[in-house]
Amino acid sequence: MTLYFKNGEYTEKDKLSISIDDRGYYFGDGVYEVIKVYGGKLYTAEEHFGRFLSSAQKIRMPLPYTVEEFIGIAEELVRANGISEGHVYLQATRGVAPRIHNFPGDEVLPMITAYAIDNPQPLGKLEMGVAVRTADDIRWLRCDIKSLNLLANVMAKQEAVEAGCGEAVFVRDGIVTEGSSSNIFGVKDGILYTHPATNLILNGITRRVVLKCCAAESIGVMEEPYTLEELRGMDEVFLTSTTSEITPIISIDGETVGDGTPGPVTSRLQRVFEKTIQQAMQETN
Structure with a gap:
């Protein structure tokens, strides 16, 4: 029951x-x-x-x-x-x-x-990563509200799935905003890049945890708008969400990210994130 x-x-x-x-x-x-x-x-x-x-x-x-x-x-x-x-x-x-x-x-x-x-952890995706495709960000201008109005997200996700991808990455006027149900991060020369928490994205809880992990691990972070071309040129790319945790992105629109495998910074953050889970469980016992 x-x-x-x-x-x-x-x-x-x-x-x-x-x-x-x-x-x-x-x-x-x-x-x-x-x-x-x-x-x-x-x-x-x-x-x-x-x-x-x-x-x-x-x-x-x-x-x-x-x-x-x-x-x-x-x-x-x-x-x-x-x-x-x-x-x-x-x-x-x-x-x-x-x-x-x-x-x-x-x-x-x-x-x-x-x-x-x-809803078990998606261990296969966490280990192997996922492919993504880009989509025009045609949503309204209050994406910071976690509202029930998700039709544009649903359409973008469906198109991604039909293309054999695990997620859609929204692009507004050439700028990468977020995923259809996730936040997007890129890593270049050891520095983490992500769109700032404005009205154009949802400030994900896992996103916030990742930024805290970066601070604890002395990983540099740049919260600033970046273009799709800049995302394509990243050494590593990953997405975050409550149920997807920190999932590596291994290709964008069919173009391989890095060497096509999860990168060292992504893997490091996955390990640190897992520690935060264990610590939280200990604190609530």
């Missing part, structure tokens, strides 16, 4: 229903988060739920729970569903109301749902 969360209650999936008038269904009017679970413990939960509340605030949607209360909900889902390695998905929409574009009145409360599922 799998338990789901809906507005303060835990219920079985087949007993859970969402109204056709939910604004998430009509407009994608909501936000979401994905939190990784290792050894039955949430990883970087405070950072994820802090961003969740921030995204909700940016779309002017008050939520009735604190970071600590959201963590409690997620922990209960992990415990009740016996998740050892997986993730928690949490979503909030503006609620159920007749279909009009402007916000409903204050009497309409957000619809908050969540679940926890098994």
Whole structure:
């Protein structure tokens, strides 16, 4: 039996229903988060739920729970569903109301749902890397909000998969922004390059962890816009996300990155990242 969360209650999936008038269904009017679970413990939960509340605030949607209360909900889902390695998905929409574009009145409360599922580490991709293809970044200008409006991301990802690739890399006016569901990093002469955390990208939690790892390891970082041609000329390229961790990129649009194998800086950061996971698990025990 799998338990789901809906507005303060835990219920079985087949007993859970969402109204056709939910604004998430009509407009994608909501936000979401994905939190990784290792050894039955949430990883970087405070950072994820802090961003969740921030995204909700940016779309002017008050939520009735604190970071600590959201963590409690997620922990209960992990415990009740016996998740050892997986993730928690949490979503909030503006609620159920007749279909009009402007916000409903204050009497309409957000619809908050969540679940926890098994999802093992993608060890093959972490070791061997993935190919990517580029795509025009046609998304709106508030990519810093982790909203439900992901159609452009979905289309780019599908085109990448159909081309035999693991991810799409967005390019806006010649500048590399991020992946369809990840952040993108390049390494040149031992220096790490990544797009700054502006409105054009989502400031990924794994991205933040990687930057902290770089500081701890004295790896230089340049958070500045760079072009697609500059990305093609990098010694190493990798992507980061909650479920993909630090995944090497071995080719871009069919062109090999470096020698076509994960590079030394990428491998080093993978090892340091794994240590942060182990340390976090020890701290929560």
